[in-house]
Every structure is written in C-alpha cells, then in structure tokens.
Amino acid sequence: MGRIFGFVGTVVVLAAGMYIYANQAKSAMSVGGATTPTGTVNITGVRSDLLSLASAERNYYAQNGKYASLEDLISEKYVTMQRERPPFSYDISTTSSGFQVTATRSTPGSPAKMWIDETMQVQSAE
Numbered sequence: 001m002g003r004i005f006g007f008v009g010t011v012v013v014l015a016a017g018m019y020i021y022a023n024q025a026k027s028a029m030s031v032g033g034a035t036t037p038t039g040t041v042n043i044t045g046v047r048s049d050l051l052s053l054a055s056a057e058r059n060y061y062a063q064n065g066k067y068a069s070l071e072d073l074i075s076e077k078y079v080t081m082q083r084e085r086p087p088f089s090y091d092i093s094t095t096s097s098g099f100q101v102t103a104t105r106s107t108p109g110s111p112a113k114m115w116i117d118e119t120m121q122v123q124s125a126e
Contacts, residue, residue, distance in 0.1 A: 039109075046088050046103045049081060050116040053090065053101040058118070067094035088114070 053070070056078040060068045070092045073079050083090055087107040093100050102115040111124035 042085065042088070043111075045085055046114055047122050049085055049090065050101050050103060050114060050122050051120070052079060052081065053092065054099075054116045054118070054120055057092070057094075057099045057101070066096070067099045068092075069094065 053073065056073050057067055060066075060073060060076075060078055068076070068078070070083060070090060073092070074081075074083075085103075087105050087109070088103040089106060091102045091104065093102070098118045100115055100117045102113065105112050110126050112126055114122060114124045116122045
C-alpha cells in the first residue's frame with residue numbers, strides 16, 4: 001500500500017512540474033508580444049533591421065554631415081533591405097540633430113510600433 005501512495009505522489013508531483021514548465025515556456029516564447037515561432041522570428045528580424053538602419057544613418061551622417069531618408073540610404077547602398085518586412089513597414093524621420101527609424105505594424109497585433117533613434121536603443125509600443 002505504501003508503494004502505491006509513493007507512486008501516485010510521484011505522478012502528481014511530475015504533473016504539477018510539467019504544468020509549471022509548460023506555462024513558463026509559453027511566456028518565455030512570447031518575446032515582444034509574439035506568441036508563435038513565426039511571430040518571434042518577425043520581431044527579431046524587425047529589431048535587426050532597425051539596428052541596421054540606425055547604423056546606416058550613423059555612417060551616412062559621418063560621411064555627409066546630415067541624416068538621410070530611407071530612400072537615400074537604399075539608393076546609395078548604405079542598406080540592402082526593402083521598405084518593409086511584413087507585417088511591418090519602415091520609415092525614417094530626420095532632424096538636423098537626430099533621426100528616428102520607425103517600424104509600424106499594418107495588421108492587428110503586438111507590438112504595434114517599434115523604433116530606434118540615435119541612442120541605438122530599440123523601443124516598442126503596444
């Protein structure tokens with residue numbers, strides 16, 4: 001009888017552990033609001049694109065003394081990317097003292113907007 005209670009207790013503890021593990025794995029996978037592997041890859045790709053565009057802006061500024069539009073960066077081969085990574089599209093706004101590269105989501109989801117500026121810190125808004 002004692003062995004049966006020991007076995008049942010072990011099964012209950014294992015089940016509770018698997019439940020906790022599954023919930024933690026699910027929340028860890030939801031990076032930046034992406035709850036699917038494809039969504040996580042898209043968010044990671046957008047973050048990488050934002051960093052690349054910001055780096056290209058810094059290089060352009062170092063060589064030309066001003067910040068460039070997205071069209072200028074693409075046409076002058078500072079970047080080799082498109083204007084979008086579905087469902088996000090990119091835009092660059094510049095001033096004489098800085099820039100902001102914005103990725104805006106065209107479909108419902110989270111994050112709705114991600115951006116980076118001359119501080120090189122990627123930020124997002126729901």
